[in-house]
Amino acid sequence: MRVIKLLSDEFVYHEQMQNGLNVYIHPKNNFVQSYASLQVDFGGRDFCYYLNGLKYDLPEGTAHFLEHMLFENNDQPLSEIFVKSNAEINAYTSRRITSYYFSCQNDFLMLLDALLENFVSYDFTDKSIEKERKIITEELSMNDDSKAYKAYKTLSAMMYQDKSIHHDIGGTKTSIKAIDKDMLCQAVKHFYHPKNMSLVLTGDIDVENTIAFLRKHNFSNTDFGDFISIQRNHPRRSPRSHKKTKLDKDLDTSIVEIGIKIPDEYFKNLNYMHLLYSNPFTNIFFGPTSKIYRELKKKNLYNFTFSTTPIIEDDYGFFNISIETNKSKQFIEYMIKALLNIKDELINPRVFNAYKRAEVGRAIKVFDDVRSSHSFVKKLLINAIEISDFMSASTNISIKDIAFYQNFFIKDNIFIVEYQK
């Protein structure tokens, strides 16, 4: 068993089961809640993939549809046993993964047993497929009238001519009509293999007992056959434009979405670097101590909807800035100039050092809470980042490390969407 140190008194234990499932246990004694999540490397982007050079297609939204179906697997409602134990179970599908997770105060091993048992064999009835199709249709409608969501999607479509990035993870009402039992079974066969999954457990857990329990479990002892590594190759064409304006009479306030692209070539095996450095960069150049924040306030262009977020995945990333404002023209005009000036700005060492001290505090606070500890470990695993490397690197960030991003703030990497009222 491998022991990974997070802090002086926080450790994660890693063990690989005989069938290839990777298990990570983060014991946190004296906490009431325990958390478990099972991740499958299958998400919204996997409507097209390759096995041994052969191309396979699935309707868009299959991963999300399958997530719903796994709650009705073998015609057994998965929630029932969890609700009876007063545990909460849920799941979500992102572009990259599907995650099934629960939290509980009692019966942890019994519930873990129930969770894993659900993934030993698969059968879906036509009745439950139709039922979930209706529910998902309602779910997909929830974003129909969200202009903010549409503006963001327009930005990502403009920046990346790659459907796997900007298409809805849940698919469309049309694409989900094409999902049937055969397709769900295909997805299960190719993706729901222990070698393509990971299990993260956090809470007042006995590590040795839990590993022994997992080794004996039906899931660990089931032969899922050989796992064929999945290749993904989503064609990505060059962007055709850098600015889009849409007039919308239904808007009460204009919406601006800006993206500053990190070029694709910087995503080969550099994912952990982006996760480490993109947040401090965003904080220093757009946070309350930054020149941009100060000037936006001075010019009365700032309001509480202003937000800046690094969007980082394994194969793409960008800095996203958004705001809802009726001064969209002035905001855009100012931001273009300010963004182009970033590459020549010097990072204030005083601000940087203060940020580093805050990061020490944030790391301590993350592990003060079971849920945030669990999310933190899970995030690193989903991004295939070695936890110990990340922890030691995070204390040694230098100004030079984050200054790296300044070079990307050039006209070719800046994209703007304006939904004008």
Next chain:
Amino acid sequence: MKIHKRDIPGIELFYLPNKKFKTIDFAFVFTNKFVDEELNERQFLTEILTESTQKYRNSEQMSLVCDNLYGIDKACSYNLSGDVGITTVLLRCINEKYLDEEGITDKALNLLIEMIYNPKKNKGLIPLAAVKDQKNQTEQFILSIKQNKTAYAYYEFMKHFTKDFEDKVGIFPRLNHLSKVDNLTVTKVYEKMIKEDRLQIFVSGDFDFEKMDEFFKKHQLKTNVLEGFEYLKNYGKRRDLYEVLERSSNGQTRIYLGYYLDFLPKKNNVIAMKIFDELFGGFEYSRLFVNIREKLQLSYYVYSRYNEDNNLFFVGLETSKNNAKKAISEIDSELKKCQQGEISEELFLQAKTNIIKRIEAKKDSQTAGLIQSIVNFLKYGSEYSEDEMLRDLEIISIDDVLSVIRRISLDTVYIYTNEE
């Protein structure tokens, strides 16, 4: 968490010690009778006080000092409970036992004192620029709500639902008073908060009691004992069914059903109502979820909500236009069945246990535990321990729930639908 009252003349100081967490939480709680005309100012102050002080003159300086103290978290909120307006200023810092540096706790507390008692002022007044900024933010807030159809539907529903007592429920912003707000009115309300509001201070974490006492003694803070208002009130009164239909250009239909509760929010009624809220629309095996979503597939999202602070209860859902009428009728049918006694023992116990688990889960968060302790302390006048909460929950029976829900009647139907 156990509450220890400290014996320091002039202030009400309480410690909630624990060794489980690596942080120390401070909460300064100001309470006074709610005055509707002050709502905007009170809300503005929650932002103004945390953004800058006389010493840290802008958000940049404030941000730097918080970062340098290992990432202090600060927050300020204004809420209502019954008749009482409550301003809570929270600050969380890392316990210096876990750092290679001393004096962090003292510096953090000094910052908190600075934020509350030394706000940035120009010639004795809260700066006009700060107030104007808050007004601009409020205007943007209103526009942003309008744009977000789900938020807009909820906001409009609450306006209609509480229109007969809107001056008592504190929904921000109070638009009819907004134009009168300026730096004079904000300064006046600030001074009232400091000079007249009752102040209670709570500290949670692992620290030396005597050292902490010394800090507070040094600052000579003052509380004002106030009486004559209630945390537990009921404002609604029975009226004819009030129906509102609003249209947008497209999108889902949002429906809210507001109910009149013909009982006072006394402890037992509140607990019974909370259990009903849970079993009716609070989790995935609740009546609404099972019937409206799973059985009939009328909605992806349907829930009920009970607010014990102002004794309001409603159901919310999103559905397609074609399903709206059926959804309302089915919800009505579910409520009637419950009122007729069709609540299984299993569902009742499940709901109760869910609430118990949620109370117990607060032990995992120092801040959540602190806030719960404060709320209970304010409402019930003394420590209302977790054991007491659980005991009070245990003794509620299905009959207690029935006796409360039989006094529920539909009051407001709000539908926000599309023109298609």
